[in-house]
Amino acid sequence: MFDQEFVAIVGPSGCGKSTILNMIGGLVAPSAGAIELDGRPVAGTPPGVGYVFQKDTVFPWRTVARNIGLGLEYRGVAEAERERRVREAVRLAGLEGFEEAFPATLSGGMRQRVALLRTLVVDPEILLMDEPFGALDTHTKIGLHAELLNLWEARHQTVVFVTHDLSEAITLADRIVVMTRRPGRVKLVHAVGLPRPRDVIKLRESEAYGREYGQLWHVLGEEFA
Numbered sequence: 001m002f003d004q005e006f007v008a009i010v011g012p013s014g015c016g017k018s019t020i021l022n023m024i025g026g027l028v029a030p031s032a033g034a035i036e037l038d039g040r041p042v043a044g045t046p047p048g049v050g051y052v053f054q055k056d057t058v059f060p061w062r063t064v065a066r067n068i069g070l071g072l073e074y075r076g077v078a079e080a081e082r083e084r085r086v087r088e089a090v091r092l093a094g095l096e097g098f099e100e101a102f103p104a105t106l107s108g109g110m111r112q113r114v115a116l117l118r119t120l121v122v123d124p125e126i127l128l129m130d131e132p133f134g135a136l137d138t139h140t141k142i143g144l145h146a147e148l149l150n151l152w153e154a155r156h157q158t159v160v161f162v163t164h165d166l167s168e169a170i171t172l173a174d175r176i177v178v179m180t181r182r183p184g185r186v187k188l189v190h191a192v193g194l195p196r197p198r199d200v201i202k203l204r205e206s207e208a209y210g211r212e213y214g215q216l217w218h219v220l221g222e223e224f225a
């Protein structure tokens with residue numbers, strides 16, 4: 001994968017997608033082979049890596065603002081700077097007015113935005129995302145795709161995005177890695193030929209999108225057969 005590239009990984013359940021993210025993030029050591037980052041083997045969590053987990057992992061006992069500020073607290077960012085960055089993140093997440101709310105009072109989509117912004121607020125160069133929107137309804141999901149693309153257009157992080165949802169992969173990614181069923185191997189690396197910036201709604205009505213979907217669905221479908 002290249003610097004500043006948005007890569008999606010799709011493949012059947014259990015093929016090893018989360019395992020790959022965990023290895024890139026230094027949470028799991030490979031049993032064979034090596035994971036290299038900028039030419040150096042990964043040992044421990046590399047600095048500059050942000051991880052958005054599959055389950056919404058906000059802390060129920062912390063308010064929205066204190067959830068988003070968590071990573072900044074860990075990094076010892078001074079309070080004034082922390083407050084400034086949290087305020088900006090709350091605005092980006094469209095959560096103004098909910099700063100002091102606890103997660104239990106939010107919708108699933110709002111909680112997922114808190115988890116996303118908590119990771120983005122520390123400004124990671126590499127963003128690992130494991131089915132971050134998997135549990136959301138289509139509308140909320142598409143809204144978050146638009147937000148994520150906006151944020152990515154501004155910052156161009158290197159993103160590895162795991163998903164079961166082919167539409168999501170095509171909407172977001174520069175390249176899509178299709179894996180076989182377990183034991184997982186890389187089956188296909190597909191460059192998405194859709195221009196940016198992308199309009200998440202209009203995109204889905206385009207012929208080009210339909211073609212991408214058809215090709216990939218065929219390849220992925222073989223793994224479910």
Ligand SMILES: Nc1ncnc2c1ncn2[C@@H]1O[C@H](COP(=O)(O)OP(=O)(O)OP(=O)(O)O)[C@@H](O)[C@H]1O
Pocket residue numbers: 011012013014015016017018019020183184
């Ligand atoms: N290539 C592999 N060789 C050996 N074991 C593997 C391999 N890939 C995955 N596993 C094991 O299979 C199990 C499932 O892997 P993982 O959680 O990465 O799957 P996944 O693709 O993320 O599935 P899901 O889509 O359900 O989240 C884990 O216990 C993992 O250790």
Ligand SMILES: [Mg+2]
Pocket residue numbers: 017018019130
């Ligand atoms: Mg997984």
